[in-house]
Structure formats: C-alpha cells, structure tokens
Amino acid sequence: MLEAIAIKLVSVFAGFLFEQALMAGDKIQIEGAPAWYYEEKNPGYLYVFTYRDGGLEMLEPLQGDLCVKMEERIQEIVDNVVYKNFRHLSDPAEKELVRQFRHDRDLNLFVKSHIRIDRITQEDERDAGFIRQARKARVFGAAILPKKALLEYQTERVNRLQQSISKERARKGFEALDRAFEDDEMDDVARELEALSP
Numbered sequence: 001m002l003e004a005i006a007i008k009l010v011s012v013f014a015g016f017l018f019e020q021a022l023m024a025g026d027k028i029q030i031e032g033a034p035a036w037y038y039e040e041k042n043p044g045y046l047y048v049f050t051y052r053d054g055g056l057e058m059l060e061p062l063q064g065d066l067c068v069k070m071e072e073r074i075q076e077i078v079d080n081v082v083y084k085n086f087r088h089l090s091d092p093a094e095k096e097l098v099r100q101f102r103h104d105r106d107l108n109l110f111v112k113s114h115i116r117i118d119r120i121t122q123e124d125e126r127d128a129g130f131i132r133q134a135r136k137a138r139v140f141g142a143a144i145l146p147k148k149a150l151l152e153y154q155t156e157r158v159n160r161l162q163q164s165i166s167k168e169r170a171r172k173g174f175e176a177l178d179r180a181f182e183d184d185e186m187d188d189v190a191r192e193l194e195a196l197s198p
Helices: 002-023 056-085 092-102 107-114 147-196
Strands: 045-053 116-123 138-146
Touching (some): 002 056, 045 147, 056 092, 056 116, 107 138
Antiparallel strands (some): 045 138, 116 138
C-alpha cells in the first residue's frame, strides 16, 4: 500500500505542475514594472519574480530573494498536493511518507543548484514631472527552475523515503517477533522450573 501512495504522490505532483503551466497563460502588467515582470513565457519552467528598491548594490540580495521565493513556491505546490489528496490517510506508514514528503530538509540545496536567473532589470530613480510620478530606483528580477528537474528530484526523493520507511517497518516487525519469541521461551522455562519444583 505504501508503494501505491508513493506513486500517487509523484503523479499528483506532476499533474499539479502541469496545471500550474496552464494557469500561467495570462499576462499580468504591473505599473512601474518591466513588461516581462510576471510573464511566464515557457511552460517547462517554474517562475518566480521579485524586486528591491535600490540600485545595482541590490543585485546580490535580489538573487537571494529569488531563491527564497522559489523555495516558497515549491513548498506551496507540495502543501496543495498533500492537502487536496492525502489528508485523510489512516495508515501510520502512509502518514509518515506524506509527512516526510512535505518537510524537505534538502529543498534549499536543490533550489540553489537548479535555479537560474532569467532576467534582471535595474531602473533608475525618477523625479516627478508634469505627468509622471516620482519613483525610487528599483531592481526587478525573474528566476526559473526546470519543472523536469523538480519532478525528477521529487520522484527520487519519494522512492528514497518509501524505502526508508519500509526498512524501518521491517526492522520494527522483526524486533516485535524477537520479543514474542523471547517471551515464549521465558514462559517455557518458567513452566519447566515450576514442574521441577516440589
């Protein structure tokens, strides 16, 4: 049964990624932002966008913000998948698999190794004019992460979690069997001693 939940986790996750690609078709235009801001042009990638007030000195902090936003976006997808499809499990091993799937200790490392900066635009400070408003200097950024890499990562992760949980279940089962045999042997020894005593 654990294998079925593992397969369902991966397939529902893949379906949700595809669904996200279909929903990303609308272009959102934000006043004061570059035309590409919030435009997800390639359905094969997961996109995140952010900005910072300031000039070129904000490039490094902006890249860090993009990594954090990507982690949050992936976690949001995982949380949605679990909430919509796996919240009514009763088997403890299945619950443990889903719990570990939700709480990924290595997500930060995965994101940092696969994220790519797609676009960055720095806009200079602008004074107020007759028609236009004043604007602070800003740096806008977009980052992408291949959905294929994310799906491969989650598939490998679910397989590893499933094996780990299965091994732990087997170990606990053998320990319980050993205890049962030890208890039976002790009962036999006690009966023999009682039979020998006058």
